[in-house]
Amino acid sequence: MHYREQHQYYSLMKLTSYLPAFLLVLLLAASCEKDDPPKLPDTPTPAPEEPIYLPEEGDIYIEAGEDGSLPGLVIGSKYSVDYGNDNQKSTTVNLKKHVFDRNYSTFFASYDRSNTWVGLDLGEKHIITKIGYAPRNTQPGRVQLAIIEGANESDFSDAVPIYLIPEAGVEQQMTYADINCSRGFRYVRYVSPHDVRCNLAELAFYGYAGAGDDSRFYQVTGLPTVSIHVKDDKVPQNKKQDFDARITLLYEQGTLVQEWPILVRVRGNFSASHENKPYRFKINDGKIVPYIH
Ligand SMILES: [Ca+2]
Numbered sequence: 001m002h003y004r005e006q007h008q009y010y011s012l013m014k015l016t017s018y019l020p021a022f023l024l025v026l027l028l029a030a031s032c033e034k035d036d037p038p039k040l041p042d043t044p045t046p047a048p049e050e051p052i053y054l055p056e057e058g059d060i061y062i063e064a065g066e067d068g069s070l071p072g073l074v075i076g077s078k079y080s081v082d083y084g085n086d087n088q089k090s091t092t093v094n095l096k097k098h099v100f101d102r103n104y105s106t107f108f109a110s111y112d113r114s115n116t117w118v119g120l121d122l123g124e125k126h127i128i129t130k131i132g133y134a135p136r137n138t139q140p141g142r143v144q145l146a147i148i149e150g151a152n153e154s155d156f157s158d159a160v161p162i163y164l165i166p167e168a169g170v171e172q173q174m175t176y177a178d179i180n181c182s183r184g185f186r187y188v189r190y191v192s193p194h195d196v197r198c199n200l201a202e203l204a205f206y207g208y209a210g211a212g213d214d215s216r217f218y219q220v221t222g223l224p225t226v227s228i229h230v231k232d233d234k235v236p237q238n239k240k241q242d243f244d245a246r247i248t249l250l251y252e253q254g255t256l257v258q259e260w261p262i263l264v265r266v267r268g269n270f271s272a273s274h275e276n277k278p279y280r281f282k283i284n285d286g287k288i289v290p291y292i293h
Contacts, residue, residue, distance in 0.1 A: 062100040062120065069132070069204040072120030074100065076189065079111035081197060099190075099203040104172045107136040107201040115235060116198055119189025125152065126207045128162060128179045128188060134202035135169035142196040143169040150185030157229050158259070159187075160248050162218045174202060180254070184212035217254040224251035228281070230264055236279065239266045247281065261285055 064071040074096050082090040089111045096118045098106035110116035128150060135143045143165050151159035162181045169175050188205050192198040219225050230236065230245040242263040249258040260283050266272050267280040 060097045062097070065102070065204060067204075068206055070120065070122055070126060070207060072122045072188075072205075074118070075121050075187070076108070076118035077110045077112065077116035077198075081109045081111045083109065099200050102202065104134055104137060104201050108198050109136070110192065110198045113197050114192070114194045115233065117189045117191045118198060118200065118203065119149075119187065120205060121154070122186050122188065122205075124209055125184030125186050125211045126188075126205075127184050127210050127212045128181065128205055128207040130176055130178055130206040131163060132174040132176045132202070132204040132206070133165065133169060133190065133200065134174050135171060136199040136201045137171050139196075139199045140171055141168040142193065142199040145193040146200075147191040148179075149189050149191060150181065150183065151187045151189075152185055154187060155233075156187060156189065157231075157246055158248075159189075159227070159229055160217060160250065160257075161220060161225060161227055162188075164220050171201075174204065179207075179218070180216060181218050182212045182216040183214055184210050214257055215255065217250045217257055219250050219254040224249055228262070228264065236264055236266050237277075239268075239272055241265060242282075244284070245281070247283075 060074040062071055062074060076096045079089045079091065080094040080096070082088045082093050084093070094107060094109040096108050099108045099118055100120075108118050110118075131148055133143060133146075135141070144167055146165045147161050148163040148165075149156060149159040150162050151157070153159075160181070160183070162179050162185075163177055165177075190198070190200060190203050192200075217225075225248075227248045227250070228245055230243045234243060236243045242265045245262050245264045247260050247262045250256070262281045263284045264279055264281045266277050268278045271278050
């Protein structure tokens with residue numbers, strides 16, 4: 001992988017929020033202030049339930065494929081681009097659902113050029129064993145360096161990479177890759193490489209239901225993999241502002257994982273004016289630690 005592209009991935013891709021988790025903590029704290037009803041003796045504690053998907057108007061649900069591909073709710077970047085209409089923002093053509101229609105002539109092209117994605121809400125945790133993809137016709141290079149991620153927060157704040165597409169795809173056919181990650185995920189997605197608008201013709205996930213464990217993760221290269229997700233899917237641009245984020249380190253051939261809340265901000269002077277900006281982050285776990293540049 002080219003260093004700059006690798007650095008770009010390490011620095012700022014796949015950025016999302018864990019605000020909902022924070023709000024949940026607040027809600028729990030608020031609920032504890034109320035007078036709790038007396039507990040009944042010997043009442044068994046109910047098993048925690050998995051979150052249940054509640055359909056909303058306009059949601060698109062993909063059925064399981066004949067080849068065993070997983071069903072799920074289509075999720076991803078909101079707007080597509082209409083190449084046939086002066087590259088206007090669209091909700092009617094080149095849609096997210098078109099990567100799940102098994103038609104190589106249809107594709108998802110996002111309106112924004114970078115930091116866009118498409119994926120599935122699987123409804124419950126799944127161990128992913130294989131993925132498949134096909135590039136848009138005439139654009140096979142646009143899948144190179146795309147990241148496949150799994151998460152259990154709907155905002156992908158806890159996402160980890162499970163695959164990096166290493167080279168250009170092949171038109172008019174699926175390219176498959178085995179996935180070796182033991183953690184189960186409810187949410188899975190394809191994160192577009194920089195500046196290519198996804199332009200993905202087909203995408204498929206394979207696996208089985210289960211929470212799995214943390215014994216095996218995907219390490220992108222021989223170096224430890226660093227994945228950072230910033231609140232609200234933002235890319236920090238302002239030197240004076242800290243952004244809540246989360247960092248995940250995967251190392252020792254994917255057998256070890258560390259996950260931390262962090263604060264991220266742009267650093268530098270002239271270098272901060274570049275498109276690829278330098279960042280610094282501080283581990284935000286309540287303990288005193290130095291900034292890491
Ligand atoms: Ca398609």
